[in-house]
Amino acid sequence: MAGYGRDERAWVRGAQAGSASDLEALFRAHWPRAYRAAYLVVHDAAAAEDIAQEAFLAAVRALDRFDRRRPFGPWLHRIVVNRAVDWARARALRREVAGDALEGEPALAPAPAGDAAGLASRLAELPPDQRAVIVLRYLLEYTPGEIADLLELPRGTVNSRLRRGLDRMAAGLEEEA
Amino acid sequence: MTEEQLRELCAQPAPGEEAAGERSLGAVQAAYASREPGRARRRLPIRAALVLAACAAVAAVAVTPPGRAVLGRLRDAVGRERVTPSRPALVSLPAPGRLLVLSARGPWVVRQDGSKRLLGAYEDASWSPHGLFVVATRGRSLVALTPAGVIRWSLSRKPVSRPRWSPDGFRIAYRSGTNLRVVAGDGTEDRLIAQRVTHTPPAWRPGARHVLAFVDRLGSLHVVDTDSTEELWVTEAVPGTRQPTWSADGKLLAVLTGDNIVRLFHAGGGLIQALALPSGVASDLSFAPVDRSFAVALFRPATRRSIVVVGDADTVGIRRLFGGGGRLRGLTWSPDGRWLLLAWPAADQLIFVRVADRKVVAVSNVAREFDPGGIGPVAFPRLAGWCCPQGSGLPPG
Numbered sequence: 001m002a003g004y005g006r007d008e009r010a011w012v013r014g015a016q017a018g019s020a021s022d023l024e025a026l027f028r029a030h031w032p033r034a035y036r037a038a039y040l041v042v043h044d045a046a047a048a049e050d051i052a053q054e055a056f057l058a059a060v061r062a063l064d065r066f067d068r069r070r071p072f073g074p075w076l077h078r079i080v081v082n083r084a085v086d087w088a089r090a091r092a093l094r095r096e097v098a099g100d101a102l103e104g105e106p107a108l109a110p111a112p113a114g115d116a117a118g119l120a121s122r123l124a125e126l127p128p129d130q131r132a133v134i135v136l137r138y139l140l141e142y143t144p145g146e147i148a149d150l151l152e153l154p155r156g157t158v159n160s161r162l163r164r165g166l167d168r169m170a171a172g173l174e175e176e177a
Numbered sequence: 178m179t180e181e182q183l184r185e186l187c188a189q190p191a192p193g194e195e196a197a198g199e200r201s202l203g204a205v206q207a208a209y210a211s212r213e214p215g216r217a218r219r220r221l222p223i224r225a226a227l228v229l230a231a232c233a234a235v236a237a238v239a240v241t242p243p244g245r246a247v248l249g250r251l252r253d254a255v256g257r258e259r260v261t262p263s264r265p266a267l268v269s270l271p272a273p274g275r276l277l278v279l280s281a282r283g284p285w286v287v288r289q290d291g292s293k294r295l296l297g298a299y300e301d302a303s304w305s306p307h308g309l310f311v312v313a314t315r316g317r318s319l320v321a322l323t324p325a326g327v328i329r330w331s332l333s334r335k336p337v338s339r340p341r342w343s344p345d346g347f348r349i350a351y352r353s354g355t356n357l358r359v360v361a362g363d364g365t366e367d368r369l370i371a372q373r374v375t376h377t378p379p380a381w382r383p384g385a386r387h388v389l390a391f392v393d394r395l396g397s398l399h400v401v402d403t404d405s406t407e408e409l410w411v412t413e414a415v416p417g418t419r420q421p422t423w424s425a426d427g428k429l430l431a432v433l434t435g436d437n438i439v440r441l442f443h444a445g446g447g448l449i450q451a452l453a454l455p456s457g458v459a460s461d462l463s464f465a466p467v468d469r470s471f472a473v474a475l476f477r478p479a480t481r482r483s484i485v486v487v488g489d490a491d492t493v494g495i496r497r498l499f500g501g502g503g504r505l506r507g508l509t510w511s512p513d514g515r516w517l518l519l520a521w522p523a524a525d526q527l528i529f530v531r532v533a534d535r536k537v538v539a540v541s542n543v544a545r546e547f548d549p550g551g552i553g554p555v556a557f558p559r560l561a562g563w564c565c566p567q568g569s570g571l572p573p574g
Contacts, residue, residue: 015209023209024202031198032190039191046325049197050294056205057292061268063209119186138180139187 012068027056030073033140034080040135041084043124051087055079077140078150081132088128122169130165133158200295200326206549264540267291271529271538272511274565275324276518277302277311280547280558284313286324293547296326301561305342305362308564312340312349319351321364330364339378348387348403350379357391359403370403377419382444384427392418398432400446410446420462424469425514429490431471433462439473441490452493455486461506464490467514470532472498474505474519485519487532499530499537507560522557 014022034055039048055076123131136147148155268291270276276287284302286294299313313320319340320331335354342349347362357374360367373394382388387403395414398421402409417435430442437459439452457475464471469490476483483505488495503523510517519528529538544555
């Protein structure tokens, strides 16, 4: 996965030393992909915001213990993706006991248009575990081996989830056509 | 479908990405400003040495008779509750649920793991019954929004305050100017319920369809059906009547009155009991969310100390729960009714007291935590609710 190298290490060091501007730089560098990863797993803008924000808050709480020699991104992405998968699973359970209209699920945010819309809706139909590995692979650009490390899964499991997910998406798109 | 198409999808900004980032940056900066700096950790051995030295000095003093007298006075001043060491920040809640805290910057949602979200520049706020929404006020606007800060609807009236969501989620009562109004939970059917009401918040009756208790300016307690606007019953005026609160089963209604009495009424009207409180000026009254326990905060001007007592509406017994210098306010029960949260501005602390055994968890540096980066004196925040009953609300973070 492409990182921010020396910049990132400098931001982490600065934030640990009390520099609010370095913390902001770190946030701005990582927010778009953290939020997007959460969104593509949960397909709910408010939940994605919560999940990404909480990951950053966890980072702030653990900042003093963070090892500067290690990249910040994978550590953050692990939290984001695991929480997003948990949220998606919990929502699936909650749907079975949905309440009245007012207190029900918030409306989903607008979906992307065109071909991307079809892809996004096919992605949304996958089980959360498969969504997560696809997002890690194609948004965050981790290799299957890195994904296996991040999610603490055997590499074979990552490969099979990727394969099954991609196959299901392709089949869905062919049916649409 | 190609992998390239997937990469293109992932390269597009997600809906709300930028706005969510700006909101979250504020919360992250707030958490960063209130954290213990790393340098403090490296000084820990020196601090530990100082603490050990202080403990040794206290121990040495305690073995002499004059020393024991000093410690006795100190204990009286501080109180006799079992206090665990104060936490430097609100890093977790001792019971499930989420807090709503009103600061000068606006309402904050605090999750059980201590993570916080600032909802925006609103003045007053309260939870919907399952915590999926918050109703907030800003000047002339009444706003319903999600705990993520997304506005669902708003309406404008005379200056609005004291919004309260009905237990079924279908009505919101609020004060507009000196009027009491009710609007449907989706922002429609706004209607006037009463004129010339006090500042004290109205209270919805649990388990009943849209029955609301409120106090008028003369001190009469009213109970109305807000759908028909029929007045179900009203008391004679008693000066200083305030803080109406219903028991969890909706069968009892309690108010504080100016003569320092808790008056307990049947839900259908009729006084059951008038409970004289210990000396002091009662400021807060709140029924527990699970039974017929209630809590009252009392301030004693002569000693400038406050106590919080817990009573039982069935046995009419009262026991002391916590005491401290200055005022205690904002009595807020945990959703499971096991903990009571108190705001203690003089100590800049939030106090969580476990009701069964009076165990205390204190959290320090509260004012700054909810106004990070603020300059000059910081207003102590107000507590606006601890949400929600188990099995509802958002999934754990």
